[in-house]
Amino acid sequence: MTTASMKPEQDNREVVDALKRAGLEVRADAGTRGMYASDASLYRVPPLAVVRPRHVDEVAATLAVARQTGLPLTSRGAGTSTAGNAVGPGIVLDFSRHLNRVLAVDPEARTAVVEPGVVHAVLQRAAIAHGVRFGPDPSTHARCTIGGMIGNNACGSRSLAYGRTSDNVAGLELLTAAGDRLTTGYTTGRAATGKPTWSGADAVIENVRNVMATHLATARTELDRFGRQVSGYAAQYLLPERFDLTRALVGSEGTLGVITQATVNLIVDTPVRMMVVLGFPDIVAAGEAAPAVVAHRPTSCEGLDSRLLDVLRARRGTAATPSLPMGRAWLFVEVAGEDQDEVFARAQALARSGIADDAAVVTDPATQARLWRVREDGAGLAGRSPADSPAWPGWEDAAVPPERLGAYLARFDELVASHTMTSVPYGHFADGCVHVRLDFPLNRPDGTTVLREFLTDAARLVGEFGGSLSGEHGDGRARSELLPYMYSADAISLFAGVKHAFDPTNLLNPGVLVDPDPVDANIRLSGTFPLSRLAMAYPHDDGDLGQAVHRCSGVGKCRADNSAAGGVMCPSYLASREEKDSTRGRARVLQEVVRGELPWSHPSVRDAMDLCLSCKGCASDCPTGIDMATYKSEVLHQTYRRRLRPRSHYTLGRLPFWARLAGRTPRLANAAVRLPVIGRLLLWLAGVDKRRSVPAFARRPFHRTFTPARHGSQTDLKPVVLFADSFSDAFSPEVAEATVRVLHAAGYEPRLASRPVCCGLTWITTGQLDTARKILRRTVGTLAADARARVPIIGIEPSCIAVLRSDIHELLPDHPDGAIVAGAVTTLAEFLTSTPGWSPPDLTGVEVIAQPHCHHHAVLGWRTDADLLAKTGATVRTLAGCCGLAGNFGVELGHYEVSVAVAEQNLLPALDAAPDAVVLADGFSCRTQVADLRDRPSVHLAQLLDR
Known part of the structure; x- marks a missing residue:
């Protein structure tokens, strides 16, 4: 079954009804099927339904429905x-939604029992x-599951x-396609010393032994030739002299059984x-x-190319790039042990061995972490090629014997150029495994033809070097068809026999490994087209929203607890743990829109976007x-x-107008807002949750009280323009006043723009983009003369500054003064730190x-x-993550619970732990959230410096 069309929802009703009658948690709406149609690969295969089992019996019930309906699983x-x-x-x-627990940890036996959906970092x-x-620690450790690692035989750095x-892996519990329970393990619980054991599924085991009896020579000579040969089945472990079902099943990519529980071995980590x-x-x-480095007994030896660093500099600036020894390629080597x-x-x-032209020893843990983060983000950073075009997986993790890696890399570069x-190669060089x-x-009519031709030539090259099409990610749909380029016909026949012994009806993950789908079938980027009449310019994606949303390669970093690592993305997912609330889930739904599968107004699109806080953390x-x-x-x-909007768009979405x-x-x-009956009515009419308190309008807006003379005027003060945004003007004039005093003390004379200015932020976040463009164009026209005269324009509200620094390019790409402003x-902070003599x-x-305000973190940067x-x-503790209010989001009806749940991730625990600390929050939204949920004052940076 290779078609990837989205079947109408009514066609799924029979299957969905059968699953629901079995008491299962089922999702079969168009949005869910779109989200689960892709993983982190090139492929798009929409399922008919998604089941989220809550316990093992529900896995068995799902398998039973699959057998009854003949649907693959x-x-x-x-x-x-x-x-x-x-x-x-x-x-x-x-498995990630419910069957995601660590069931037991035994430090004495050094084992843990886990469900398949448990995230590596949680374990x-x-x-x-x-x-x-x-032990194994793949770069996706913050979100990948142990079940997925077992399916692909993942390795890590x-x-x-x-x-x-x-x-x-010390043992597995799984269900076969027929519903039989199979348990594997070792007599002592550890593969290194124990004898393999198993129980259940006796007929399957007998069939497997019969298959192996006819392919003994092939299994002994073609398999297990070097450490990263993971393509195909690990049938060497099914030889009679080794018969080890645990190791044979690891790496079978869900085609031989459905894992319901695993016992894994644990190690004692080296402290230094x-x-x-x-x-x-x-x-x-x-x-x-790389082979010479291995002689120094490292725990890791990872290769990076300067092409990856070039992408990092383009994305995050030179400040984000760690200092490295001289060269155009590097090996990141970790040495560990007990004694410092x-x-x-x-x-x-x-470092002094002469292996490299230049070297550096890094002992600082923080610097090490920054360097390893570059490596961990490799798959995402490599999503943009050196030619500044979208770059895709497809030939992701081929491996060759390590001693032949250098020669392979030279030939591979020649192949790519031909x-x-x-490309941007990197990877586990000590193991001979290359990610790229x-x-x-794929945007060309012949794109899939080029894909097929390249993959075929690359498979031939790996076969020539005695390598493996996959070194750790499995063959999947990307390489299964190409297995004959590295294996004989008898080995392919062996794999087919093993598959038939376990799954004679081809129920489990068909199209993978045995009887594979073509490598160029169901490519998710085929069929995309540029949408016309877009409001945003998408300058980094050639004006194409399709290219923009397909930037999401599915690596799933948005599903990790990024706030723990100092990030923001994705606050609503952290609150709900629902795929639709992740950046990836939303991108997948929008990919269906640009394909023409879903209209803009489809309920699935609305549901996916509803809890997006527009925090820009993903940016x-x-x-x-x-x-x-x-x-x-x-x-x-x-x-x-040209349609009736939600009422909050007319109120919160036009707040600067109403505030003025x-x-x-x-x-x-x-x-009026505080009158018991009228106030509640006004809040309801405004689309505001009644549990929210409304910030009071200032008795005197800042623009009505400000005059340069009031703050003192000296002829030697240098002029600056103060961008008095609507929030500072109408609600927090004391912040603007403090900003003026700080600037004046630094030797500058602030003045306001020649007429009132607004960035149009609230119109932007509510999608009123025609109006936002007009407002922004008027503001640029007002500020242009000062900008051309090199008069600094000092902003107060981070989100408004971010609009003028970032959104301006999306909404006014052709304005002659847009880039100047x-x-x-x-x-x-940027202005003061660049002022000579200021301290x-x-x-x-x-x-x-x-x-930090989310837009400050994402667009402006918090480092300064x-x-x-x-x-x-x-003594400063800088919080990660979003405050949860995010402009109009946390105020709107239907968002209160999520807003509070986001605040509970980082903000509220920090406030409760330090009741006497000064709370610094430049964002008006952040200060409002602090006041609303903890009735506590907070200050802007200007007020802190004005103390």
Whole structure:
């Protein structure tokens, strides 16, 4: 079954009814099927239904329905497969929603019992609490599931020390396609010393033995030739002298059984880690050097190309790029051990060994973490090719014997160039495993033909080097058809026999490994087309929303707890744990829109976008550069253009207009909102949740009280323009007043623009983009003369500054003064730190909790503010994550619970833990959330510096 069309929902009714009668949690709406149609691969195969089992009996019940209806069944964890292992045309079993627990940790036996949907990082936290950990650590460790790792036999960057997943599984419980329960393990619980055992599914075992009896020579000679040969089935473990079902089933990609529980081995981690970075003239030299590095007994040896660093600099600026030794390629080597001096000596010996042209030993854990993050984000960063085109998986993790890696890399670069493409190679070089994304021309009519031709040539090249099409991610839909280029016909026949022994009706994950679908079938990018009459310019995607939303490659970083790592993305997912509330889930739904499968106004599109806070966290935290806030504005614009809008769009979405009107009679406006009956009615009419308190309008708006003379006027003061945004003007004039005093003390004379200005933020977030464009054009026209005269424009509200620095390019791409104004606008921290002779006040002894505004984090960057605060001497705790209010989002009806749940992730616990600390929040939304949920004052940076 290779078709990837979206069947009408009524066609699924019989299947859905059967699943519901079995008491299962079923999702079969168009949005869910669109979200689960793709993983992190090139493929799009919409399922008929998604089941989220709550216990093992529900897995068995789902299998029973699959057998009755003849529908195939695909197991899925986090959906981060790059080979298309986690998509299927029938029923998809999502283990990540409910069957995601660590059931037991035994530190004495060094084992843990887990459900298949448990996230790797969750297992690690549970194990580390007992002084042990799970060995394999793939770069997706913050979101990948143990079940998915078992399915693909994942390895990770420290496989030199800890091996593959198959080396770390002590036993499995699974259901066969026929519904039989099969349990595997070892007599002592550990593969290294125990004898393999199993129970159940006796007929299956007998059939497997019969298959192996006819292919003994092939299994003994063609399989298990080097460490990263994971393509095909691990049938070497089914040989009579080894018969080890646990290891044979690891890496079978969900085609032989449905795993319901696993017992994994744990290790005691080495306490001392140091990093050695080795620089080389090119990636070939780095590959050639990797075997020599292994002689120094590292736990990890990862290769990176300068092409990856170039993408990082383009995405995040040079400040985000760690300092590296000289070269155009590097090996990141980790040396670990028990003794600090011994480990340091080994690191020094490696650095001085002459293996590399330049080297550096990194002992600081924070710097090590920054370097490893570059490697972890490799798949996302490589989503943009050196030619600045979209780059895709497809030839993601081929491996060759390590001693042949350098020669393979040279030939591979030649092969890529011969197909007129570019690539960014990186990977586990000590193991001979190379990750790469390629800019396949999938937007061309012959794009899939080019894909097939390249994959075929690449498979031949790997076969020539005695390598494996897959080194850790599995064959999936991307490489299964190509297995004959590395295996004989008898080996292919062996794989087919093993599959038939376990799954004679081809029920489990069909199209993968045996009887595979063509590598160029069901490509998700085929059929996309540029939408006309778009409101945003999408300058980084050639004006094509299709290209923009397909930036999401499915790596799933939005499903991780990014706030724990200092990020923002994706606050609503952290609150709900629903795929539709992740950046990836929303992108997948929008991919259905650009394909023409769903209209803008479809309920699934509305549901996916509803809980997006427009925080822009993904714009900086997603390694592929997704900007869901911009896409949401486009969706709202297209959905409600020339139509009746939600009432909050007319009130909260036009707040600056109403605020200026209320500013004429602020006491009357405040009194009306606080009247018991009238106030509740006004809130309901405005679309505001009644549990929200409404910030009071200032008695005197800032623009009506400000005159330069009031703050003193000296002829030697330099002029600056103060961008008095609507929030500071109407609600927080004290912030604007403090900003003026701080600027004046720094030697500057602030003045307001020649007429009132607004960035149009509230119109943008509610999708009223025609009006937003007019407002922004008027503002640019007002500020242009000062910007051209190089007069700095100082902003107060981070979200408004972000509009003038970022959204201005989306809404006014052709305005002659747009870029000039964007370049003149600056934050207070940026301006002050660049002012010669200025120094911050001494705040020694002051405890500060800093809640950066999301747009500040994502668009402007918080580093300058952090450095400034450090110079004050204050004790500062900078919070990660979103406050949860996010402009109009947390105020609107239907969003209160999610808004509070987001605040409970980081903000509220920090406030409760430090009741006497000064709360620093530049964003008006953040200050409002703090006041609303904890009745606590907070200050802007200007007020903190004005103390």
